[in-house]
Amino acid sequence: MGRRTFAFMGVVFFLFLLSGCDSNDTVTKVNIGPLPSNPDEWVCPGSVADLSEAEIDSWCLAHVGDGEPAPPNLRVPPNYTNHDMKNAFDTAFRDFLRSRLYDTELNWAHDLNWRMTGPYVGAIGHGEFYGVHSTAVRIYYSPEVIGWLCADRQGTIPDGAMIIKEQHPINESLGISVDFQGCMEIDDNVEPTHWTVFIKNNEASRDGWYQGSFTQEPSPPVAEWELGNPPILDASAVTSDDFFTETMNPPWERNENWYPTGYLFLKDGKFPDTVWRYSQYGNWCINCHASAEKESTFSSLINVITSGTRFKQFSPDLLLLEDPDFRGNLHAPQRIALSYLESQNEAGFNDPFTNPLPEPTQEFLTFYDQIQSVDFTRAWEVRLPAETYDHQVSLAAGPGKYLTSDQCIGCHDATFMNANLPNMIVQEQEGKNPAERYNLSPYGEWKASPLGQAGRDPIFFAQVQSETNFFASGLAGLPEPAACIETTCLHCHGVMGQRQYQIDTEGDKEKEKEDCISLFGIKPPAQVPYGMPLPASAVTEWPGSSPNTDQIYGSLARDGISCTVCHHIVDTAFNTEAEYTGNFVTGPANQLYGPYRQIVQKPMGNALGVRPLYGKQTQDSQLCGTCHNILLPVVSNDGALLRFSYEQTTHLEWTNSVYSKEGNSYVNCQGCHMPKSFYDKAVKTKIANIETPDFPPTSNRLPDDEITLTERTSYSRHPLHGLNVFLNEMFQESPLILGRRQIDFMTGVATTQSLTTARNSFLDMARNQTASVEIRSLEKTAEGKLRAVIKVTNKAGHYLPSGVGFRRVFIEFLVRDVEDNILWASGRTNSVGAIIEGVNGPVLPSEDVIQNPALFQPHYQVVDRQAKAQIYQELIKDSDGNLTTSFLRRVTPVKNNRLRPKGFDPEFFASNPSTYISELARIPGDAKNDPFYTNPQLTGADEIEYLITLDAASMAKVDNVKVTLYNQSIPPFYLQQRFNDANVGAAQKNQIQRLYYLTSHLNTDGAKEGEEAFIKDWKLMLATDTDYVQ
Structure with a gap:
């Protein structure tokens, strides 16, 4: 052999x-x-x-x-x-x-x-x-x-x-x-x-x-x-010291033989890493x-x-x-x-998978000079433990409240077990080509989603470190502000570890417990446990680390918003603000809820001591609203508590749209983010792979009726994402730094990889479900100008962009000649995604938040200069009058022209008895004067007039206009502020340095779908239109 x-x-x-x-x-x-x-x-x-x-x-x-x-x-x-x-x-x-x-x-x-x-x-x-x-x-x-x-x-x-x-x-x-x-x-x-x-x-x-x-x-x-x-061995779960050479311990550069992580076969010299425990x-x-x-x-x-x-x-x-x-x-x-x-x-x-850049580009290093460049050796030092160590089992006495997803993977992934194709794999046509098979199992798609990656999200952890650095000297009178900030943030992103820690320490040191609760503007439901704060450092602990006293909670937290989070939630506090900010109420530890009434219960009971039950709440948008409405304290730069306000309102935005109203337009959160089809074809499948009567006959098996699966003709997939394909790409390019297995252990190489399926799903949502842009009219005026009217339509059921306030969508408007040479431009970017003036001009002053901390582009109804760009975003200033991307120092809103959903009516919020919700009716900045933001007959879109002045020679060359709508999940000003926060207050850097390494090496030109570099210049295309001058 x-x-x-x-x-x-x-x-x-x-x-x-x-x-x-x-x-x-x-x-x-x-x-x-x-x-x-x-x-x-x-x-x-x-x-x-x-x-x-x-x-x-x-x-x-x-x-x-x-x-x-x-x-x-x-x-x-x-x-x-x-x-x-x-x-x-x-x-x-x-x-x-x-x-x-x-x-x-x-x-x-x-x-x-x-x-x-x-x-x-x-x-x-x-x-x-x-x-x-x-x-x-x-x-x-x-x-x-x-x-x-x-x-x-x-x-x-x-x-x-x-x-x-x-x-x-x-x-x-x-x-x-x-x-x-x-x-x-x-x-x-x-x-x-x-x-x-x-x-x-x-x-x-x-x-x-x-x-x-x-x-x-x-x-x-x-x-x-x-x-x-x-x-x-090691935090990266390798199997031999041979993984490191004598000159690479710790490593000083990436070794191609480490990748793909979790992959073991058909690649000579492959070093196993992020392995599964046999x-x-x-x-x-x-x-x-x-x-x-x-x-x-x-x-x-x-x-x-x-x-x-x-x-x-x-x-x-x-x-x-x-x-x-x-x-x-x-x-x-x-x-x-x-x-x-x-x-x-x-x-x-x-x-x-895309390989990262070997070195950052000079333009990146120049624009992001807030901290020193981070090399691979430092990135290796601050890497997260491999998902190998994310492992919490159900005990003989019964399950804990939360179990890691590897307790679900065997049955609810597309697990290969013999020569039959497993359930939950969709095959485009008969054949042996893995590119024609897709793992649409709950585990497979969830794991590659932002929810599955929430506990390892490098953007999230850098944000948390920014907040704790700034408020190291004090926050709202709390004795341990950093601990309270971390546990509050982990309350959603690392929810299983944070919640289990609360359960296990409930009753300890009542004073500290009450102090952290004060960060919630509305008292959580009585059923929500509160104990000691879980430190963010827990996520770096693994069995071989020192210390490792919190490794159990770290492993649960790293598993993100996992299976036993959503499937534990009951509707006790639905339709109340008390459940927001992650304060959902759960059922008993030995019960999980799903959308089906006919359920095979014995196998899960035998495996985990858990009884699966029907729960209508799993199909309710309120289940999503618990973490997608975030009420946080508003704090001055000196740490004084000023008030509370909503930092995120994605679910509330949906309630103020036609999509939340019963009738033909109704679509709940799950309808878009957990679709029942795959590229317009309904998915029908059994949603488990277990031993059934279809197996070879054997002895001592449960009765057939207790292990016979039902084909689900209405199956909600688990892609669970929006537009943050940049995060997906980080996990594809730098999986060892983030502790992620690129290859699904249960499907191996037989299907399109889940990270790739997720990326394609991101792109499909971006291009087909998010927005449209239309050139409504295009003409040369009697005054010798070029005039265009552009309509942008929001297809989403919430604001666009939504979620965290630093995301932005913007319009690139190009006037071109017959050979598509650009004659005039608004909204063009350079290679790091910063918007420049005109065709090849300098970066707009408003794009450099470090040098110009108070400047921004207002909402426009008319764009008539190349130094103007229509950017849809929320902007807030801190107590010193500077723009901030802090989640806590959001003192003065100055702009919120994010595209409203269809049917949005400010009065809907204004009439709400909650002072926090009624505040959402206010429209800061110039958008309040735009009827597309105030008139329910017009909301869900925006119209902008472009009025272009060119010299006679250039005007004679004008042939066409191209308009493109782009999205940036982590725009340049956001990254500038994150990197700069490594130097403030406590000046802790490890989480921020990890993000710097990942972004500085992100191969935005190399990440391709076919021949298209879909995040080239740090932007994701949503829609485009071209029209020709008559």
Whole structure:
């Protein structure tokens, strides 16, 4: 067996576990190609043993008491929070398996022979396997398990008991014989190439098992890092010190062999990083084992006493795989996923991710000179821990309020389990091209969304550090202002960690608790827990860090606005301001809510101790409003509390639009941000991948009606984004700095990558759902000027832009000759996205907020000079009269001409009894004089007149006008202020430096869709129109 095969085997062995179950596409039939649709027809006649009670009793009488338990040092796997102990345990257990002492010395009972767990299509070694674990298996049982089996599977399996599944790829070396009926039997007694292990520790997790995967020692030897894990080292979850060279510890430059993160195959010299733990409590194997009748195992004495169920081979002459070593020794999800590649050859996977710039451009360094440039070494020092360490499981006593998303991934990702295409993958057409398949699972799309990345968002953390730097000397009389700012901000972005910390410290130090509550303008509902403030530093902690006392809360916070956030919310405080600013009320820890009434409940109950229930609130926009209406204190520059006002109002903006009113125009938040279609085609799918009756027949499974999935004909996808494609690109280009796995562990390379699907979804929303721009009229006037009337229409259900106040949308207006040379311009930008004067003029003074802190472009109804630009934005000044992007120093609004949604009426807000909401009726700046902002018959759009003066020669050349609407999620003035805040007050820099590195190396020219650089010059196109002068 070659070096490459063993590298595959070592790196991915753990994935074989996942294939302990098949997928299903409908309730009654399974999409199995050349196989019969009825799984019973996969089984060889007469091979299903039916042992009598007397036969079992006789065997047990003869064998109970045989064998020795596992050594004491291997009976209690440590929790992952003890990093060194876990690595030591996993290494020792791997050595125990390789020695096969469980067989040769401990004399454990085992399956009578190697066996297949399902049918096979094609020639052996060149076909596709539809059984579990994607391998042949032979299982060994410790004496404790045999005792439980002989007791008719009653009671609880005791701690320290083990089930060891030996595995071997299905190929010619197994010595498989096939009889005239197509029935397969393994004749040879081969050595295992890898193992799946269950070790019982009842109190450690809900299912009570430490689930692990381990590989055989390869021959010939390969590099240690090619063997997978254990060990797992470093904050970036690498598997060997070979990851670092002698001259790169810490690294001083990016190494191409680190990427893509989470990717393990078909790339020579690839260093594993951000790896999945092959062995841990709460592993994803439960996606199948939760369908077991009890104790999360299908184990049966039938396989020990008899040869077990035999399965058939179909189409034995079919060559489906040219190179059997290509995937013969890989772990299940990614092993199977590889067979879905367009071509199964050494060329392998085409990396879709943009590489960052090797060095910042000079224009970037010049414009952003507020702090010193940040190199890779410093970026490495301030990187976030890998998502490998984001792991909180449900315990035997029941789940905590919040669990990390890796507890959901096995069932609710598009998990590959055998040769069937998993549920929740949409395939454009039949074929093997991954570019034609999309992972539309809840996990897959959520993980790549801003919600899934909220706990690692570098823009957010830089913003928080700006606030804590400025108010280090005092804020509203708080004794610990930084701690209160951080915990308030994490109340949404790191909500699971912050909330769990509140629950765990509720009642501690009442004074500090009440102090932080004072940052809420409206008292939160009584059901919202409040304890000690969670520091932002918690998100940097991981099992190997020092300190790591808050690592549990850090791991929960890094997982962002995760599954058990939204699906825990109840409607107790809906329609009240008390629930805003992230103060939602949750149901019991053991309940989660979704939009369906017909629900399979047993598997989730077995896996997590959680009962899934119908909850109409999951389809209510109020659920979104809890975090998308943010009421914050308004504070002077010297820290005095002045009042409270809304910093964000996206949900309230929607309520003041035609889209919130019942009728033909009604569209709720979920209607746009959780669409039920994919490129205009309705998505119909089952929304889980678990063991169902469509699997090969097996023993000790739950009744069919308790594990039969329903196809959802109304499925709300989870893209959950707006227009911040810049954030998506940061995660694509610098995943190690942000601790992000680029390749989905469950789908491998078989689909378009989720980050790419998300990026494409961003672009689709930007171009088709956000705005339109139209040249309403274009003429040369009698006075010799060029006159154009432009109409911009907001298609969104809220302001455009919405959310945080620093975002902006602006118009680029170009007058061109017949060869499209530009004769006159307004709204052009330079390479860093700063708006310049005219065609190639200087940066507008209003674009440099450091040099000109009070200047800005007002709202225009007429643009008649190249130094004017129509910018849709909110601008606020601090108590010193300077423009600010602080979330707290928002003293004097001076402009808010963001495009209103259709049907917006200022009176709707003005008549609200809440003083905070009624304040939203005010329109600061010149937009208050524009009827498109005040007349409900006109709102939802804006009209601007452009009046251009040119000399006679230039006017004679005018051929056409092009108008383009652009969006900037992080405009230049925002970044200037963030970087400058590294020098104020406490002058803490780590979070701000991380953002500087990411933005200074962001490859805005290299990020492309096809041939288009979609964020070139730091702007995202929303709409464009061209008209010709008659």
